[in-house]
Amino acid sequence: MAAAGETRCGLVAVVGAPNAGKSTLVNALAGTKVTIVSPKPQTTRFRIRAVVMHQAAQIVLVDTPGIFTPRRRLDRAMVAAAWGGAQDADLTLLIVDARAGITESVRAICDRLAKVRRPVWLALNKVDLIEPPRLLPLAAELNALLPIAETFMISAEKQRGLDRLLARLAEAMPPGPYLFPEDELSDLPNRMLAAEIVREQILRQTHQEVPHHTTVETESWQERPDGSVRIDCTIYVGRPSQKAILIGDAGARVKAIGAGARRELTALLERRVHLFLNVKDRPGWDEETGRIRALGLEQDE
Ligand SMILES: Nc1nc2c(ncn2[C@@H]2O[C@H](COP(=O)(O)OP(=O)(O)OP(=O)(O)O)[C@@H](O)[C@H]2O)c(=O)[nH]1
């Protein structure tokens, strides 16, 4: 424990295009899973805070939804949440998928970040996927788009370059008391965690439009006398055809989703979990206030 007056603490917004690897990085720095990851873009839907302790610094990482051109009300709320994260932070860490390079959405993000009056750091991610000589020109091109205070080359997945990034983040945090208890890993309530873990399985086990037209809400959470927990979640989909895909032949798909989510939740909660999933079609849920609020979005955006 650091003596009073010696501690540092700050907020770091992790922003970037969808699929850049923001959540993978946040989990890697936190040393545990606090936010879900999938190969599909638009996985993260709301801001999730992860508290990372390093030496006498508390680094509060804010994972944000990927920034893209929004169409639905849900999308607009997601993108607003991402920019809200950058607004509140002491420092913005821009994650760019080095293999994808400077896409239209990276360019648009840079334009807007150039107007945020806070330091921007760049992490070129997925360096395991590209030839090293391509990295410097890419960093230089990004530096021409906006002033970047520090640049890192990392692989969040292979955990490369993360020690230096963590050490520099810790040094850059402003002096001040810790904002959160040292043992608090994340701000995600258990009910939201359960819903997110179910959604992660849906992202992994279904394809095309299904995952992006799906939302999950925890309806009830019941502690049982034997120490186990019963969790009931509702999965809302946009169309009856999507409901049929999610349920699968004789319920096989939803069963597999439930089995995967239960396994994951058992490990995360360190207790026995009984998970019940109910699939409902609800056209237009992605324009509905109640569903968007259930994700914690549009509260103060
Ligand atoms: N090869 C490789 N893959 C990575 C790396 N980092 C992340 N990925 C993969 O990239 C995909 C997207 O990762 P996420 O962490 O979900 O990306 P994100 O930026 O949070 O995406 P959104 O939440 O949709 O904005 C996943 O399949 C990850 O496993 C990396 O360093 N190398």
Ligand SMILES: [Mg+2]
């Ligand atoms: Mg994410």
